[in-house]
Amino acid sequence: xxxxxxxxxxxxxxxxxxxxxxxxxxxxxxxxxxxxxxxxxxxxxxxxxxxxxxxxxxxxxxxxxxxxxxxxxxxxxxxxxxxxxxxxxxxxxxxxxxxxxxxxxxxxxxxxxxxxxxxxxxxxxxxxxxxxxxxxxxxxxxxxxxxxxxxxxxxxxxxxxxxxxxxxxxxxxxxxxxxxxxxxxxxxxxxxxxxxxxxxxxxxxxxxxxxxxxxxxxxxxxxxxxxxxxxxxxxxxxxxxxxxxxxxxxxxxxxxxxxxxxxxxxxxxxxxxxxxxxxxxxxxxxxxxxxxxxxxxxxxxxxxxxxxxxxxxxxxxxxxxxxxxxxxxxxxxxxxxxxxxxxxxxxxxxxxxxxxxxxxx
Numbered sequence: 001x002x003x004x005x006x007x008x009x010x011x012x013x014x015x016x017x018x019x020x021x022x023x024x025x026x027x028x029x030x031x032x033x034x035x036x037x038x039x040x041x042x043x044x045x046x047x048x049x050x051x052x053x054x055x056x057x058x059x060x061x062x063x064x065x066x067x068x069x070x071x072x073x074x075x076x077x078x079x080x081x082x083x084x085x086x087x088x089x090x091x092x093x094x095x096x097x098x099x100x101x102x103x104x105x106x107x108x109x110x111x112x113x114x115x116x117x118x119x120x121x122x123x124x125x126x127x128x129x130x131x132x133x134x135x136x137x138x139x140x141x142x143x144x145x146x147x148x149x150x151x152x153x154x155x156x157x158x159x160x161x162x163x164x165x166x167x168x169x170x171x172x173x174x175x176x177x178x179x180x181x182x183x184x185x186x187x188x189x190x191x192x193x194x195x196x197x198x199x200x201x202x203x204x205x206x207x208x209x210x211x212x213x214x215x216x217x218x219x220x221x222x223x224x225x226x227x228x229x230x231x232x233x234x235x236x237x238x239x240x241x242x243x244x245x246x247x248x249x250x251x252x253x254x255x256x257x258x259x260x261x262x263x264x265x266x267x268x269x270x271x272x273x274x275x276x277x278x279x280x281x282x283x284x285x286x287x288x289x290x291x292x293x294x295x296x297x298x299x300x301x302x303x304x305x306x307x308x309x310x311x312x313x314x315x316x317x318x319x320x321x322x323x324x325x326x327x328x329x330x331x332x333x334x335x336x337x338x339x340x341x342x343x344x345x346x347x348x349x350x351x352x353x354x355x356x357x358x359x360x361x
Contacts, residue, residue, distance in 0.1 A: 040318040040356050043333070044080050048347040049073065051335045053282075056328035057116035057145055063089060064335065064353055068110040068129040070346070071099055076108035077123055080353065089121075090148040103127065103135045106150065113324070117172040119145050124181070126167050138167040140179065140192070154179070154192055160199040162186045169282060169324075171234040171241065176260035180232060180241055187211070187228035189243065191262040200262035203229075203254075208271045212248035216279055216297050216340070223340045231283040233291055242291065244280055251275045251291075251304075277310065278302060281337075282324040286358070292332060294322035301334065301356075314356055331355040 043062070053065040062080040066073050075088045075095040088095045097107040113124040123141040127134045138161055140154040161167065166185030172194075173180060179192040183201075187209035192199045203209045209229035215222040227246035234241055240253045251274045258270040278295030280302075285291050291304040292313065300315040301322050313332070323337035333355045342349070 040314060040354050043353045043355055044084060044086065045350050045352045046086075047350050049075075049351065050337055050339075050342070050346055050349075051323075051351045051353060052337045053111075053113045053324045054326050054333050054335045054353055055114045055116040055121070055324075056326045056333055057121070058118065059145075060328060061116070061145065062333070062353075063114045063116065063121060065111045065114045065123070067112050067126075068099065069131065072347075076111040076125075077114060090143055090150075099129050105153075108141075109135060112167065113169045115170055115172065116145070116326075118174075120151060121145055122170060122172065122179070124167060124170050126165075128166055128185075131166070133163045134161065134165060137161070138165065140170065154194075154197055154199070156190065156192070156199045160190050160201040168230050169232050171232050173234060173236075173241075173256055173260065175236065175239070176256055178256075178260050180234070180259065182209075182229040182232050182243060184228050184230045184246060187245070189229060189232075189259075191259060202259065202262055202264045202267045203271070204264070206268060206271070208250070208252040208273075209243065209245065210248075211245045212250065214247065216247055218297055218340050231280050231293065233283040233285045235285050235289060237289060242274065242283060242285070244277070244283060244293070246281055246296075247279060249276050249279055251277050275304065275308060275310070277304070281321065281339075284325040284327060284332075286327055292325055292327075294319070294334075296321055296340070301332070313358075318354065327358070330358050332358055 049066050051064050052067055055063050065077050077089045079087045079089040097109055103109055108125055110126040110129045112126050115122045121143045125139050127136050127138050137155045142152040144151045164185050165183050168182045168184040170179055170181045177194045181190040188204040189202050190199055211226045211228045214226040215224045229243055230246040232243045239256045241256055241259055242253045244251050253272050253274050254270050258266050280293035283293040289306045293302055295302050299319040301313045303313050304310045320336040320338045323335045326333040336352045
């Protein structure tokens, strides 16, 4: 009898210890996540203004943009100064267009992306407010950051976009003198020649640019939307362009030399499935060839090394639809656009610009 009681007592102790150990592991995991999110530094916040794009110039100037997805957008492009002022860029007049007004050549209508490259700021205007039909041809405004004056305007040609296109993001390829854009409204890529200004559409409705499904899942709830080719990243060392549909889990690449020729048959033959990943929005490559992208559904920022391994950079409540990335001075800058959380009125919602230090290894 005594022996039986002893065995029962020993069993209870072992189970209790195991439960305590499990709790300790859970606590340690929580601490690890918290320690990561603590490293996220908030640069700026915007109440009632849904920020998406961010870019940092070679001199450290920070620019963000606000797409005209609804009425009440105060400015399309803003520069965040060192003393945290939020200034309409390049001035208030460029940002003064209102929904219902006639479009004008030198006013932003629906800015989706800003990219600083060398000493220029490329501003991608979808010309598609409220996700409606394009009011006139989508275009790229190029501003010289030395004097903040308009240097050039690239206007997409009619056969390179559709009435329901939504030109989403861009990368500048200096080697081939091209600009590459994604179309998330109608699946496809656009190749823009920087000298002639000619734009050519490739991978139109191709499996690599099409959305793989019509929803993402957040906390077991479906966020229903079909978003095609969205994020792109340029690998200058290996001469590759990476691209990814937003509602999808496949990362593709195509050689830039093939893409620059804009021969659609050759481009289609050269497309390669690189990896299966989380569903991201924007993407960016650092100088070491590491690809950064979001795991939207799980509040994470991920990175993929050149050996193909995928890792978590940061996760937690400070990551709320990490939309767009920029790298400056060993910091990854990113916006939280909270797209999946928006239902209607955003007047009390806060959207943020943040940064996190990257490993120097």
